[in-house]
Amino acid sequence: MKRARPLSLGLGNLSQADFEAPTERAPRATRVSRVDRSLCRALLRAAGSPAVAVRLWNGEAISVAEHAPVGTVVLRDRGALYRLIRNPDMHFGDLYSLGRIDVEGDFVALLEAVYRGMGSLHGSALVRLRERLTNRPRLNTLAGSRENIHHHYDLGNEFYRLWLDTAAMQYTCAYYPDPAMSLEQAQVAKLDHVARKLRLKPGDRVVEAGCGWGGLALHFARNYGVTVRAYNISSEQVAHARERARGEGLADRVEYVLDDYRNVEGTYDVFVSVGMLEHVGRANYGTLGEVIDRCLAPHGRGFIHSIGRNRPGKMNAWIEKRIFPGAYPPSLAEMMGIFEPRGFSVLDVENLRLHYARTLRHWLERFERNAGTVEDMFDPYFVRAWRLYLAGSIAAFTTGALQLFQVVFARSTDNDLAWSRAHLYAPR
């Protein structure tokens, strides 16, 4: 692995020393002590004895699992083991990115085994202690949000274009009513599923909070005869979205606003937000509810699509620090903190957890096909970090550590409701 440029974007806070560990110190020559072995076993037990093996820097393999390991975690030096013990959630990602940890076998299957092991520990004293010690997510003030969003979404449109769908450039969970669908089909199916849930009709004024590269707004305007004002604080995304709207001749029907959702103005028939809530932060749910209450017409329909959890819990520390600063996936009860204080009526909740796992599979395949290009854009550490992030996210969704909630809501007093959800499944 070649040496990184000073600091790669995705790995902002690592010091130079972190890059120097493995080969220089010839770790394979270092002996493994009894203490090393006990610590390694303790580490595995603390992780719920997952069905994985650990191979130490001298080649020796250790496992505490009852079942045959689905893969092997290779620790290249003793320092990696000690760092893992200090803060496994945080350091596993960094050490893997640096190549001081490697993985043999099916990466996703191995991460699933780890998630399952951790899941079996829920509520144990160790887990509660660890949760108390880990950092709180960064604050999503107006300035904080801009910085947090810039960190992730302004990595360059060219980078995302390498592995997202070409149909609508959606960086959110797709919808696979037929699991054999391609990524492109499933992303378009998602947009139509959302449009049907919102019962869009020509002339509707739509406001979108967090519009990514603008694909949903374009799709709605193009196919449903609505006008859309779409908010986003990522300047690169907004620039791209505006260009696409002009190119498609939709600039008079779709307006992209480089501003925070908290500054939404006007009155709309439809409020839609796909994949923004993860970045809003619990402390701002009340504010989000106020914004919706302010801007939604009396018979307006609302929709929020977000990663979530079965019960409150923190984002994985490494993902929160290196990949998605400020991110927090809420439980459904926490999500209700948006709706209940304003008296909104939740009409429909759908959990698309396995759809996100499939979406991520497609992304990871495309990412791997383009790994060389990504390495040229950034560096090998960045490639490894993103590989872990994508594979780890698959594992989080397949093991139930993460959920994907789509919530349809309306004002409490609105009786213009569909008598069933059959229209979502009607042939076109």
Added chain:
Amino acid sequence: MKRARPLSLGLGNLSQADFEAPTERAPRATRVSRVDRSLCRALLRAAGSPAVAVRLWNGEAISVAEHAPVGTVVLRDRGALYRLIRNPDMHFGDLYSLGRIDVEGDFVALLEAVYRGMGSLHGSALVRLRERLTNRPRLNTLAGSRENIHHHYDLGNEFYRLWLDTAAMQYTCAYYPDPAMSLEQAQVAKLDHVARKLRLKPGDRVVEAGCGWGGLALHFARNYGVTVRAYNISSEQVAHARERARGEGLADRVEYVLDDYRNVEGTYDVFVSVGMLEHVGRANYGTLGEVIDRCLAPHGRGFIHSIGRNRPGKMNAWIEKRIFPGAYPPSLAEMMGIFEPRGFSVLDVENLRLHYARTLRHWLERFERNAGTVEDMFDPYFVRAWRLYLAGSIAAFTTGALQLFQVVFARSTDNDLAWSRAHLYAPR
């Protein structure tokens, strides 16, 4: 109106004095003072100035509404006004039942106007004060639940047979995918909708918590090839259910158990509960979650159907006291208190609020057709109390004061999930 037998079942706690007010004192001859008028106006304003008029005992009409009144509340004596002022939620129902209050115009429309008025007040100091002062619901201990359920469900199967559907004797919200359906069609459609949500398959072991007169269990066993063990603490209902199962030759596939849901034993592929949660009480949600966790197989599916709210709030005091002791309709966030502590994954939530309003319309029509028979069974006060309860419930659902939530859930680790909900809407 003839004098009641000593105490009618539905009006348990009224004293003899309550029955003696109007005619004996010749209220129409009593003058109306300026204080009476001011108090009446204050009462209307405190109720959010609903679009109703009040006619006092001297024939004088008062309204503070901006819009034309949809109906008139007739106060037959001064004492009725003063009682209303002391505790309107509680006394309106009692005074109406006794005939000291009457209503002219469309009863449901008038109650809707009152609900809308009250809804406009949400969060006001007055409302918060009133909420603090009103009583807590009665406790749902094992013995308390038996008593509370006996109060309502053991009024006699003959009584309920007069106005519930004849198809499955369902005393819960029906499902009208086509709003022109009959009550019978909609109750069967509800049972099939639930069966599809649970993806029932032949051989499934189903446990039902709170089975009413047993219609769901019979429908599932008869049409889906499953076995059902159904729990209920209403002895009259269980006796009826067992008789029906024997009559249909399904007694080997459906077992009715006269016991509390907390005592459910065994392991099941499916947990289903339709219309019981309202009687469980928030304090027991954790226990209910434990019961489900204890009895659901690893790949089990779960379903709970319950009246709910857009935000936490108490049951109407009169309904809670006279009709449904111990009842509490939860908000969705509160309902998550069942699922989140055990890590269950909520897969689907559907809000059927307007379906309950329509169900209640059908019930009220049948009730009115049989009002004479009901009066012979009980007394005229009982008829008026139940008329108010049914009409008031329609108004609560049409104005959004109450919701109806159907929640599908599974264990977090279960990946045998449907890729879409299209199967709920497939032609038979």
